[in-house]
Structure formats: C-alpha cells, structure tokens
Amino acid sequence: MTDAQKRIQMHHYKKNIKSGLKYTIIILAAVLMLYPLIWIIGASFDGSAVPSISFLPSNFTFSGWQAAFSAPGWGSAEGYSLLRALSNTLQYTIPYVLFGTFSCLITAYVITRMSFKGKKLVFALIIGTLLMPATIFRIPLYAFWTSPGIVDIWDGQRLSFMAYIPLWAGSMFAVNSFSIFMFIQFFRTIPRDLDEAAYMDGANKFQVLFYVLMPILKPIVMTVALLMFISQFNDFQGPLIYRGHVSTYPLSIVLQLLGLDSINTYAHVFARSIVSVSVLVIVFFSAQKYFVGNDADSAIKG
Amino acid sequence: MVGEKKWVPYVLLGPWIIGFILFKLYPFINAFVMSLFQTRGRNSEFVGFDNFLLIFNRAEPVGEEFINSLGTTFIYVFITVPLILIVSLGIAYVLALKLKGIGFYRTAFYIPTVLGTNVAVILLWRFIFQDDGLINQFIGLFGAEPVQWLGTSSGAMTSIITLRVWQFGSTMLIFLNALKNVPESLYEAATIDGAGKWRQFVSITIPMITPIILFNAVMRLVETFQIFNGPYLITQGGPAKATNVLNLLIYNTAFLQGNLNLGAAMSWILFLIIMVFTVLIFRSSRYWVHYQD
Numbered sequence: 001m002t003d004a005q006k007r008i009q010m011h012h013y014k015k016n017i018k019s020g021l022k023y024t025i026i027i028l029a030a031v032l033m034l035y036p037l038i039w040i041i042g043a044s045f046d047g048s049a050v051p052s053i054s055f056l057p058s059n060f061t062f063s064g065w066q067a068a069f070s071a072p073g074w075g076s077a078e079g080y081s082l083l084r085a086l087s088n089t090l091q092y093t094i095p096y097v098l099f100g101t102f103s104c105l106i107t108a109y110v111i112t113r114m115s116f117k118g119k120k121l122v123f124a125l126i127i128g129t130l131l132m133p134a135t136i137f138r139i140p141l142y143a144f145w146t147s148p149g150i151v152d153i154w155d156g157q158r159l160s161f162m163a164y165i166p167l168w169a170g171s172m173f174a175v176n177s178f179s180i181f182m183f184i185q186f187f188r189t190i191p192r193d194l195d196e197a198a199y200m201d202g203a204n205k206f207q208v209l210f211y212v213l214m215p216i217l218k219p220i221v222m223t224v225a226l227l228m229f230i231s232q233f234n235d236f237q238g239p240l241i242y243r244g245h246v247s248t249y250p251l252s253i254v255l256q257l258l259g260l261d262s263i264n265t266y267a268h269v270f271a272r273s274i275v276s277v278s279v280l281v282i283v284f285f286s287a288q289k290y291f292v293g294n295d296a297d298s299a300i301k302g
Numbered sequence: 303m304v305g306e307k308k309w310v311p312y313v314l315l316g317p318w319i320i321g322f323i324l325f326k327l328y329p330f331i332n333a334f335v336m337s338l339f340q341t342r343g344r345n346s347e348f349v350g351f352d353n354f355l356l357i358f359n360r361a362e363p364v365g366e367e368f369i370n371s372l373g374t375t376f377i378y379v380f381i382t383v384p385l386i387l388i389v390s391l392g393i394a395y396v397l398a399l400k401l402k403g404i405g406f407y408r409t410a411f412y413i414p415t416v417l418g419t420n421v422a423v424i425l426l427w428r429f430i431f432q433d434d435g436l437i438n439q440f441i442g443l444f445g446a447e448p449v450q451w452l453g454t455s456s457g458a459m460t461s462i463i464t465l466r467v468w469q470f471g472s473t474m475l476i477f478l479n480a481l482k483n484v485p486e487s488l489y490e491a492a493t494i495d496g497a498g499k500w501r502q503f504v505s506i507t508i509p510m511i512t513p514i515i516l517f518n519a520v521m522r523l524v525e526t527f528q529i530f531n532g533p534y535l536i537t538q539g540g541p542a543k544a545t546n547v548l549n550l551l552i553y554n555t556a557f558l559q560g561n562l563n564l565g566a567a568m569s570w571i572l573f574l575i576i577m578v579f580t581v582l583i584f585r586s587s588r589y590w591v592h593y594q595d
Contacts, residue, residue: 129322
C-alpha cells in the first residue's frame with residue numbers, strides 16, 4: 001500500500017468513527033430518555049413489591065391489568081372505573097380542542113386578512129398576553145366561577161362536560177394567545193393571490209377560508225389542535241381546583257388518589273398509568289404526520 | 303375588499319374581545335384589587351398593601367415561607383432553563399447533521415414532552431427517584447451506593463429539574479428548524495478558510511440562531527416560573543420546603559387554606575418577577591442577538 005492510499009484509508013476510518021459517534025450519542029440519549037416509558041410496560045406485569053430495573057418481570061402477574069379494566073367501586077356509591085375517568089377527561093378536553101382551534105383560527109384570519117381600525121392594538125394585546133403567566137388569572141377566575149349565581153352553572157353537576165365548564169369555557173373566546181399567534185404566522189406565509197383569485201370568482205370571506213385556504217392550513221390546524229389536546233389532557237391544576245362531584249373526577253385526579261396502598265401494587269399503578277396515557281399516545285401518533293416539526297417553528301419565522 | 307361591511311371584522315372578533323375582557327383584563331385587574339383586601343368570614347376589608355408587606359416580612363411565618371419560595375423558584379428556574387437550552391440545542395445540532403432516520407429520532411425525543419406533564423408519568427417519575435427506584439437500581443449496577451433523591455433538599459430539587467429537562471422536545475424542534483435555515487454557503491466559506499467544526503458552531507451557528515435562542519429562553523422562563531405538577535406530585539414541596547416553588551405556595555395559600563387575597567398578592571409578585579426578567583432579557587438582547595435583514 002502506498003503512503004497516499006494509507007492516508008485515504010485513515011481518512012475513511014476517521015469519517016466512519018465520526019459518523020458512528022453521532023449515531024452513538026443519539027441512540028444512547030434516546031434509549032436513556034425512553035427507557036422508563038418502555039420499562040413501565042414490563043413492570044405492569046411484575047407482581048414483586050418493588051419492580052426491578054430489568055424489562056422482563058421477575059414475578060409475572062395479570063392482576064394489575066385486570067384491576068385496571070374492572071376497577072372496583074371507589075369513592076362513591078355509583079362505583080368508579082378508570083375508563084369512566086378517561087371519559088370524564090375527554091368530556092372537557094374535546095370541547096376545548098374543537099372550540100379553541102375554531103375560535104383562534106377565526107381570530108387569526110380576521111387579523112391577517114381583513115382591514116379594520118384597531119388592528120395593531122389587537123395584535124399587540126395578543127402578543128402581550130402571550131407572555132402573561134396563567135397564574136395571575138387563576139385566583140380571580142376562581143372567585144368569578146364560585147360567585148353566587150355563577151357557581152350553580154357547573155358546581156354539583158353530574159355530567160363532567162357541565163361540571164368542568166370553568167376549564168373549557170375560555171376556549172370559545174379564543175383565550176389561547178399562543179395558538180392565535182401560530183395561526184397568524186402561518187397565514188402570513190400564504191400568498192394573498194389565492195384569496196384574490198377566489199374573490200374574482202365571487203367567493204366570500206368564509207368560502208375563501210374554508211374552501212380555498214383550508215387545504216393549505218391543514219397542517220397548522222392539526223398542530224394547534226394536537227398541542228391543545230396534549231395540554232388539556234394533561235392538565236392537573238385545573239381539575240384540582242374545580243373538582244366537583246366524585247363521579248366527574250377525571251384521570252389526573254383519580255390516578256393520584258388511587259395511588260399505592262396494601263391492595264394496589266406497582267403492577268396496579270403502572271397498568272392504570274398505561275391505560276390512562278394510551279389515548280394520548282394514540283392521538284399523538286395519528287396526528288403526528290401533520291405535526292411538521294411545526295410546534296412554534298412556523299410561529300417564529302415571521 | 304370592495305363593498306366589505308365595516309362591522310364584519312368586529313363581529314368576527316367578538317369572541318376574542320369578550321374573551322380578552324372576561325378572561326384576561328378583568329382577572330388581571332381583579333387580582334390586584336383582591337390583593338388589597340383581607341377577608342374574614344363574609345366581610346372583606348380594605349387593607350392597602352398589608353398583604354404585600356406581610357409576605358415580605360421575614361418575621362412572620364407567611365413571609366418566611368414566601369421568601370423561601372422565591373429562593374427555591376429562582377434556583378429551579380435558573381438551573382432548568384439553561385439546561386433545557388443546552389440539551390435541546392445539542393441534540394438538535396446532532397440531528398441536523400444529515401442523520402438517517404431523523405423523523406424517528408425527532409419523534410422519540412418529542413415523546414417525553416407529550417407525556418411528561420401527565421399525572422401517570424409523573425407518578426412513574428416518583429418511583430424512578432424513590433430510594434429503591436429505577437435510578438438507584440441503575441447506579442447500583444455499577445456498585446454505587448443508593449442516593450436519597452427525595453429525602454434531601456438537593457436530591458429533591460435535582461429530581462424535579464430532571465423531570466422538566468427531560469421534556470426538551472418542543473425547544474429542540476424549534477432549534478432544529480432554525481439550524482436548517484442557516485445558509486449552507488456560510489459553512490462552506492468557513493471550511494475553505496480552515497475553520498473547524500467547533501469554531502463554525504461558535505462563530506456561525508450560534509450567532510445565526512440567536513433570535514431563536516432569545517425566543518426559547520423567554521418562553522421557557524415564563525413557563526418554568528409557574529412549575530406546579532412536578533413539585534406537587536413528586537416532592538409535595540419538601541423536604542423541609544426545599545422544593546416549595548411559588549406556584550405551589552400560591553396554590554396552597556389560595557385553594558387549600560382558602561386565602562384568596564393573600565394568594566392574589568403572591569401571584570402579582572410572581573407576575574412582576576416574570577415581567578422584570580422578560581424585560582431584562584429583551585433589553586440585553588441588543589447586545590447578543592443578531593437580526594438579519
């Protein structure tokens with residue numbers, strides 16, 4: 001082998017090592033991050049008092065999974081099940097996502113595609129509230145929802161859809177500034193020629209939005225809806241504050257209350273955990289193809 | 303538009319206008335008004351700034367707790383935010399190196415962000431950090447002594463910080479897209495000039511994405527100042543109030559003890575702190591953020 005050949009070979013080795021290194025880093029990081037989430041599946045079949053770090057259960061049992069689906073009457077005369085808690089969660093998550101996505105979309109459409117006085121002010125207020133911490137609104141809103149006359153609308157209702165009005169009422173009024181902001185930035189990337197052409201053909205504002213622009217907007221609509229779904233499904237402090245009748249308790253409350261005791265082993269806790277995040281995982285993966293790495297990204301290119 | 307009715311935009315903005323007044327402006331003002339009162343039984347009494355004086359008075363138990371919470375919140379925020387930025391930028395940088403199967407990794411790194419605030423997953427994290435939990439079992443494999451994560455101040459703080467840093471997904475996605483938008487020609491020119499990878503990262507990549515760093519820093523700052531789920535479910539603010547962050551204290555004061563007025567005063571202070579830091583970051587940005595035309 002000549003000197004030059006050796007040097008070329010050396011170069012190849014170096015390149016391979018470098019490329020190997022970046023895969024090693026990424027795969028190691030991914031395994032480290034995701035191991036607990038994969039491990040929990042094995043652990044939900046493990047009847048030991050303390051499940052071990054290995055994925056395979058050392059003391060195989062189905063009892064956790066059986067209990068997750070046939071949960072005994074709990075906390076109330078009507079009985080209680082995990083699936084009911086799941087349905088309770090969805091009863092305020094779904095209205096929030098539907099109303100919230102729609103109201104924010106309309107608001108962003110008006111701001112980007114119509115001319116009116118005070119537009120700059122509206123935009124400034126949306127950006128301003130974007131950075132306002134939700135904590136400052138929480139206590140006065142609680143005082144409002146618990147004030148005489150208002151409290152009867154939701155408190156004591158047996159339908160969780162009604163009982164959690166304080167959680168989703170705001171979604172009808174486009175309170176999610178971040179979603180509006182994401183829509184606005186996306187609208188700005190769509191050429192106005194499209195709108196103009198449709199107007200020439202006699203379309204009105206609504207037809208332009210729902211027939212001409214909607215196919216282009218689909219990824220951002222799905223992204224906003226998905227992010228809203230995640231945040232509402234996972235919301236804990238909201239249900240904790242506006243906790244009503246026991247039959248309306250959502251997952252976030254029930255999971256914490258069921259916890260670990262002499263009857264519930266880790267197998268029970270983890271089986272329940274998997275059941276309760278399953279909907280979230282399914283929704284995420286089915287909406288994921290629209291989720292064009294878009295999270296706020298389209299929002300900040302401006 | 304020709305012939306467009308002038309009132310149409312206002313009608314369509316109606317929901318937002320109502321929402322802004324009812325869910326933003328009114329509660330914002332009322333939070334301040336509430337903080338000026340004290341409620342005993344059914345009577346509300348105007349007390350001026352007494353609530354604010356109380357929470358800053360170290361001699362009172364409430365004040366001592368509040369000042370302690372300020373400290374724990376600062377520790378939490380100023381460790382968590384830089385860590386999130388560094389980890390997410392690092393991973394995004396490696397992912398941007400034309401990796402095969404990038405879609406798979408992107409999803410894998412985003413999953414903790416989807417699940418991380420869910421109660422079920424936080425309860426799993428409590429097990430992870432327990433004395434006989436996953437981490438102690440893991441370090442035990444290498445013969446290390448178990449660490450009391452939840453039993454010591456620094457251990458408890460470490461566990462809630464780790465839980466949050468684990469969810470770096472959305473920050474990473476934003477960085478990843480920013481990195482893809484850095485013009486390839488800049489790197490080519492630098493390579494010709496003999497600049498190494500590290501030099502290119504420091505002198506090209508970082509300056510080009512400073513607007514995105516600013517954006518991520520501000521968003522994470524506002525969010526982490528309001529952390530609640532982790533401390534509530536994993537440490538309950540303990541041990542010895544070492545993780546009793548402000549939002550947890552506000553929750554306990556307003557909703558457990560039912561003292562809405564005092565809670566409102568605390569939330570106003572939290573608001574002011576967040577505003578001050580946001581303004582400071584934006585002010586400082588003229589020295590380190592590079593905007594292209």
